[in-house]
Amino acid sequence: MNRVKIFDTTLRDGEQSPGCSMNLSEKIVMARQLEKLGVDIIEAGFAIASPMDFKSIQAIASAAPNCIIASLARCNTRDIDTAWEAVKDAKKPRIHVFIATSDVHMQYKLRMTREQVLSTITEMVSYAKAKCEDIEFSAEDASRSDREFLAQCFTNAIAAGANTINVPDTVGYSTPQEMSALISYLKEHVQGIDSVVISVHCHNDLGMGVANSLACVKAGATQVECTVNGIGERAGNASLEEIAMAIRTRHDYYEAETGINTREIYRSCRLLSNIIGVAISPTKPIVGANAFAHEAGIHQHGMITNAQTYEIMNPDEIGVPHRALVLGKHSGKHAIRDRLEAMGYEISDDDLEDIFTRFKKLADEKKTITSSDLEALTLHRSRITRPEGSTASTCRLISHSITSGSDIPKISYVKLTRDNNILEGVEYGAGPLDAAFKAVNKMLGVDARLEDFSVRAVTEGEDSIGEAVVKISSASTGEMYTGSGISTDIVEASLQAYINGVNKMFEAGE
Ligand code: KIV
Ligand code: ZN
Numbered sequence: 001m002n003r004v005k006i007f008d009t010t011l012r013d014g015e016q017s018p019g020c021s022m023n024l025s026e027k028i029v030m031a032r033q034l035e036k037l038g039v040d041i042i043e044a045g046f047a048i049a050s051p052m053d054f055k056s057i058q059a060i061a062s063a064a065p066n067c068i069i070a071s072l073a074r075c076n077t078r079d080i081d082t083a084w085e086a087v088k089d090a091k092k093p094r095i096h097v098f099i100a101t102s103d104v105h106m107q108y109k110l111r112m113t114r115e116q117v118l119s120t121i122t123e124m125v126s127y128a129k130a131k132c133e134d135i136e137f138s139a140e141d142a143s144r145s146d147r148e149f150l151a152q153c154f155t156n157a158i159a160a161g162a163n164t165i166n167v168p169d170t171v172g173y174s175t176p177q178e179m180s181a182l183i184s185y186l187k188e189h190v191q192g193i194d195s196v197v198i199s200v201h202c203h204n205d206l207g208m209g210v211a212n213s214l215a216c217v218k219a220g221a222t223q224v225e226c227t228v229n230g231i232g233e234r235a236g237n238a239s240l241e242e243i244a245m246a247i248r249t250r251h252d253y254y255e256a257e258t259g260i261n262t263r264e265i266y267r268s269c270r271l272l273s274n275i276i277g278v279a280i281s282p283t284k285p286i287v288g289a290n291a292f293a294h295e296a297g298i299h300q301h302g303m304i305t306n307a308q309t310y311e312i313m314n315p316d317e318i319g320v321p322h323r324a325l326v327l328g329k330h331s332g333k334h335a336i337r338d339r340l341e342a343m344g345y346e347i348s349d350d351d352l353e354d355i356f357t358r359f360k361k362l363a364d365e366k367k368t369i370t371s372s373d374l375e376a377l378t379l380h381r382s383r384i385t386r387p388e389g390s391t392a393s394t395c396r397l398i399s400h401s402i403t404s405g406s407d408i409p410k411i412s413y414v415k416l417t418r419d420n421n422i423l424e425g426v427e428y429g430a431g432p433l434d435a436a437f438k439a440v441n442k443m444l445g446v447d448a449r450l451e452d453f454s455v456r457a458v459t460e461g462e463d464s465i466g467e468a469v470v471k472i473s474s475a476s477t478g479e480m481y482t483g484s485g486i487s488t489d490i491v492e493a494s495l496q497a498y499i500n501g502v503n504k505m506f507e508a509g510e
Pocket of ligand 1: 012072098138139140141166168169170171201202
């Protein structure tokens, strides 16, 4: 069995894509979960990109000490110095340097000749190696690069000290057969390749990111770069959960294994979806709501007789919670903690206190509380946790009321607290939510614009919890913030989500 390392770039390639940004405390929560999931390497950011990226890399390094922590850097001394400053206190630091090697990138983006690129690789990989023992070198757009030249680039990188060479299909252009052939070619033509890790990094523009990565594993790659839920630039990166489960389910074919604790997959995917406010499609492999649903009668019959008729993976392997588990109005704190632990959530006493208060309120509004409800309360709690030491002001919804209907003005009244002050406001709007959001903006003196809004039922039934997600942008900086709220009243859930988003604007110093 080949041990395939999982290099997770959710917090770099994933996070840099539109609509997927996270604040510092969200990145820390996600990094802790990635460590529990068993990823080998966390690419924590691109240190030179912003002071916030730099700070996040340092914070992620302390949150996930068992993982290798990588920062991306272009092939120049300023990028490499900054990357090293960001990762140097990590237990296991890595600098990930890259330069484009395809003719189109070298000519139009870098404006460099092949010779210049080759000497830059030698110079900059050596420069990085003098600072950090663990160096990864990526040839951006490798799959569209001239093969002989690409092999020379990797040969230079290895001679200069790279421990891992990464072969990206940057624009998701390749096919599995081509990627497999490319790995085989490089194994034959790159000097020193036997002493380094061969990595792949496939984007999903033609929907082949996972298939391309797996073809490379079959051809001998022993590191795969991927993201949770496949988030990333344009159509995303190869999805971590699909790669991990394909290697596990078809280990007979791939003759490989990963260090992923697959029972943490479901929680990791739900957590990320909740943090960035991007829903998981019902038909998404492994973690979509329908991935293990068997509606057709003929399938149901087969499943009852023997699950292996239609199920190639057991949902327990992925950590999918048993929906049917029901809690009652009289369940105490211990029962809640036990249930959450059985579902794999470790919670602090403070979290338990907050979740229990919400649980009691919910139990008054809803007949039965299932593990999905409890999960929604827990994930929501992790979304509203403030960064440690934050002194930014915090707002909380106290109450609201709306007047709405056809042919009458839509009016909302909102009462909230900002730190210790109570504020009240009434506004008109195109609809009750528009009116409520305007009231919040006016009371708090913020210029937040609603960019996206969604609400979904967490469970079946008319008394289900509604989970609202809003994306707001700041009119002055253009920065986007995601907020979420949950309640059996969807107007309340939406207002909570909006206020959660505004709190994040305050935390970011707006
Ligand atoms: O897609 C890509 O080529 C990258 C590199 C920086 C590894 O993200
Ligand atoms: Zn990429």
